[in-house]
Amino acid sequence: MKRKLSIVDLAKQLNISPTTISFILNGKAQEKRISSELVERVLKQIEKVGYKPNTLAQSLRTGKTMIIGLIVENIADPFFASIARLIEEKAYKNGYKIIYCSTDNDSAKAKDLLRMFQDRHVDGYIISPPEGIEKEVNNLIDNGSPVVLFDRYLPDTKADYIVVDNVGSTYDAVSHFIKNGYKNIAFITLDSLQTQMQGRLKGYENALNEHHLNHYVKKISFYEDDENIIKHIASFLEMNSDLDAILFGTNYLGISGLKAIKQLDKKVPEDLAVISFDDHILFELHSPDITAISQPIEEISEKLITILLGRLNEVSKTEKKQSDTLVPELIVRESSRKIKA
Amino acid sequence: MKRKLSIVDLAKQLNISPTTISFILNGKAQEKRISSELVERVLKQIEKVGYKPNTLAQSLRTGKTMIIGLIVENIADPFFASIARLIEEKAYKNGYKIIYCSTDNDSAKAKDLLRMFQDRHVDGYIISPPEGIEKEVNNLIDNGSPVVLFDRYLPDTKADYIVVDNVGSTYDAVSHFIKNGYKNIAFITLDSLQTQMQGRLKGYENALNEHHLNHYVKKISFYEDDENIIKHIASFLEMNSDLDAILFGTNYLGISGLKAIKQLDKKVPEDLAVISFDDHILFELHSPDITAISQPIEEISEKLITILLGRLNEVSKTEKKQSDTLVPELIVRESSRKIKA
DNA sequence: GAAGCTTTATAAAACGTTATATTTGATTAT
DNA sequence: ATAATCAAATATAACGTTTTATAAAGCTTC
Numbered sequence: 001m002k003r004k005l006s007i008v009d010l011a012k013q014l015n016i017s018p019t020t021i022s023f024i025l026n027g028k029a030q031e032k033r034i035s036s037e038l039v040e041r042v043l044k045q046i047e048k049v050g051y052k053p054n055t056l057a058q059s060l061r062t063g064k065t066m067i068i069g070l071i072v073e074n075i076a077d078p079f080f081a082s083i084a085r086l087i088e089e090k091a092y093k094n095g096y097k098i099i100y101c102s103t104d105n106d107s108a109k110a111k112d113l114l115r116m117f118q119d120r121h122v123d124g125y126i127i128s129p130p131e132g133i134e135k136e137v138n139n140l141i142d143n144g145s146p147v148v149l150f151d152r153y154l155p156d157t158k159a160d161y162i163v164v165d166n167v168g169s170t171y172d173a174v175s176h177f178i179k180n181g182y183k184n185i186a187f188i189t190l191d192s193l194q195t196q197m198q199g200r201l202k203g204y205e206n207a208l209n210e211h212h213l214n215h216y217v218k219k220i221s222f223y224e225d226d227e228n229i230i231k232h233i234a235s236f237l238e239m240n241s242d243l244d245a246i247l248f249g250t251n252y253l254g255i256s257g258l259k260a261i262k263q264l265d266k267k268v269p270e271d272l273a274v275i276s277f278d279d280h281i282l283f284e285l286h287s288p289d290i291t292a293i294s295q296p297i298e299e300i301s302e303k304l305i306t307i308l309l310g311r312l313n314e315v316s317k318t319e320k321k322q323s324d325t326l327v328p329e330l331i332v333r334e335s336s337r338k339i340k341a
Numbered sequence: 342m343k344r345k346l347s348i349v350d351l352a353k354q355l356n357i358s359p360t361t362i363s364f365i366l367n368g369k370a371q372e373k374r375i376s377s378e379l380v381e382r383v384l385k386q387i388e389k390v391g392y393k394p395n396t397l398a399q400s401l402r403t404g405k406t407m408i409i410g411l412i413v414e415n416i417a418d419p420f421f422a423s424i425a426r427l428i429e430e431k432a433y434k435n436g437y438k439i440i441y442c443s444t445d446n447d448s449a450k451a452k453d454l455l456r457m458f459q460d461r462h463v464d465g466y467i468i469s470p471p472e473g474i475e476k477e478v479n480n481l482i483d484n485g486s487p488v489v490l491f492d493r494y495l496p497d498t499k500a501d502y503i504v505v506d507n508v509g510s511t512y513d514a515v516s517h518f519i520k521n522g523y524k525n526i527a528f529i530t531l532d533s534l535q536t537q538m539q540g541r542l543k544g545y546e547n548a549l550n551e552h553h554l555n556h557y558v559k560k561i562s563f564y565e566d567d568e569n570i571i572k573h574i575a576s577f578l579e580m581n582s583d584l585d586a587i588l589f590g591t592n593y594l595g596i597s598g599l600k601a602i603k604q605l606d607k608k609v610p611e612d613l614a615v616i617s618f619d620d621h622i623l624f625e626l627h628s629p630d631i632t633a634i635s636q637p638i639e640e641i642s643e644k645l646i647t648i649l650l651g652r653l654n655e656v657s658k659t660e661k662k663q664s665d666t667l668v669p670e671l672i673v674r675e676s677s678r679k680i681k682a
Numbered sequence: 683g684a685a686g687c688t689t690t691a692t693a694a695a696a697c698g699t700t701a702t703a704t705t706t707g708a709t710t711a712t
Numbered sequence: 713a714t715a716a717t718c719a720a721a722t723a724t725a726a727c728g729t730t731t732t733a734t735a736a737a738g739c740t741t742c
């Protein structure tokens with residue numbers, strides 16, 4: 001196990017001071033008026049012996065780690081996994097690494113993770129936050145660490161955020177149902193106060209109210225497992241036999257919902273039309289294929305990383321809160337087809 | 342931006358030496374015979390002011406970062422995302438964080454990532470390796486960093502690994518086809534020398550040979566995008582109109598394959614029976630649902646982290662290569678149903 | 683009453699950088 | 713002639729820990 005060589009070793013080899021090498025490596029050769037011959041000589045030796053600065057020492061000294069903390073609800077969810085993948089890629093191109101963790105929407109776990117990330121001195125945060133971590137997030141920002149939220153945001157924080165137009169997109173989805181002749185439209189969603197779920201509910205209600213239609217809302221706890229979700233949805237469907245359409249609030253509710261519908265032997269869209277929030281490969285290949293509200297994943301990731309990198313390079317930390325609301329697309333498929341008249 | 346307080350600050354507050362605090366914090370109070378009153382007093386103050394050691398300084402001094410580097414083919418692939426999720430969870434419980442990156446099966450990128458992770462002094466590695474990084478992996482091990490491979494392994498390295506019985510599972514899948522009356526069975530796989538793909542091919546061939554059936558193998562480059570994969574599969578199916586069953590070598594080949602089959606308006610399993618490697622939520626809900634070779638994801642993750650943590654706690658690094666081969670399960674569904682006689 | 687142990691605690695060096703202040707010798711301005 | 717500027721490089725302290733070696737004080741023991 002050979003010890004890696006340090007800047008001091010390198011300095012000894014060249015018979016110069018470590019300081020000089022450090023200046024050269026940090027692009028201060030000109031500013032510090034290091035002669036170009038020396039610069040040349042140093043770079044050549046670095047190349048030759050394959051010297052690499054110790055990032056830990058650099059971080060300890062500078063306070064920068066070039067690591068971004070990514071906190072998502074669940075890395076195994078394809079929506080979050082895709083976002084993670086894109087963020088990883090973009091961060092990597094800018095010299096940043098990602099440390100990630102999943103919260104399971106548990107605020108205690110999220111706080112724990114924030115503490116850990118802080119211990120590790122990550123430079124910035126990208127978070128899909130559970131409720132209840134407002135204080136911790138504000139603390140981070142007050143301590144100079146930029147935080148960008150996504151998917152949902154925390155109104156009582158100074159954190160930047162990127163979200164989508166939840167209200168508008170469920171409004172459009174329900175309107176699409178109505179235009180196609182559906183009248184008894186349910187919304188199966190999470191029992192959650194998070195902004196995105198509130199928005200989705202709002203859009204649903206707005207559309208129904210406009211047409212004076214009945215509301216059928218089923219709220220499911222985040223902490224149920226797949227099997228229980230299916231049971232709840234199935235019994236909700238049985239108890240509301242007049243329903244002719246369902247909007248699902250998230251992709252996994254949609255998936256569990258399809259399982260419930262299958263169990264009940266209902267036909268989509270003849271017995272029950274379906275739209276789900278979040279597109280999924282399954283929705284594309286399902287028979288019939290499922291209409292979905294597709295979030296602009298690429299654009300979300302791009303904006304997230306752009307804002308965060310911007311903050312990281314900012315000189316004065318005074319600039320005010322940044323946010324953006326992107327527009328999802330309703331991908332119309334077979335499952336929400338017109339009722340035969 | 343308040344500066345965090347250091348062990349020195351704490352020592353000053355208590356009018357004692359930083360050394361003493363360090364000993365106490367590292368559980369050496371007894372060994373170093375620190376009086377229990379002092380221990381008490383120190384712990385109380387730590388609690389009171391919320392002192393947290395700086396992990397960077399600790400890492401610099403000790404050479405340990407408590408970070409595990411996770412290198413997967415693609416974090417957005419549900420197989421890898423699920424593994425990542427489970428590994429994350431188990432690592433977290435043991436005080437380790439995860440840094441992850443995706444390789445896209447690109448050995449140059451993988452080498453780059455290994456270098457980065459090394460720069461960051463990660464304590465150990467979990468890798469689904471592309472070919473061509475044998476030298477780098479051996480270097481890591483020689484330098485004392487444990488490496489555990491999964492999904493595929495590198496025969497020419499000393500790295501531990503966890504894989505599944507690829508040969509046996511595709512053998513079983515093909516045998517299942519044969520038992521159900523299928524005779525012209527294709528294997529659509531990646532054009533790859535990686536051990537898992539070689540194994541899957543082997544199992545396919547073994548089963549066919551046993552029954553003196555024709556081989557139909559289509560190898561697809563890893564670097565094609567979804568659209569092209571579909572085209573290749575579609576044209577392969579058109580050119581081999583006598584086929585009555587297909588085994589797909591990975592989940593995304595299976596998914597693209599289903600799209601191709603849909604485009605060609607073939608019925609599953611009447612025109613074409615289907616089995617795919619790797620289970621997927623889509624396979625469960627597809628009509629008809631798709632028979633799949635399901636890998637024991639939970640068990641894989643468990644063994645990976647167990648081996649790695651074992652290595653990290655090992656005193657002498659002499660113990661020999663560890664490996665394990667787990668057994669996937671063939672989940673039989675509608676798509677490989679018996680041909681009507 | 684000196685030598686040797688215990689007990690309890692500490693000083694100082696080290697990990698590998700970077701940033702600030704300083705040195706040295708040469709050149710220019712007054 | 714001397715003060716002032718400049719070019720080129722360096723010494724040193726600092727970041728916050730851990731570890732090794734050492735100290736101080738009290739107690740035995742002969």
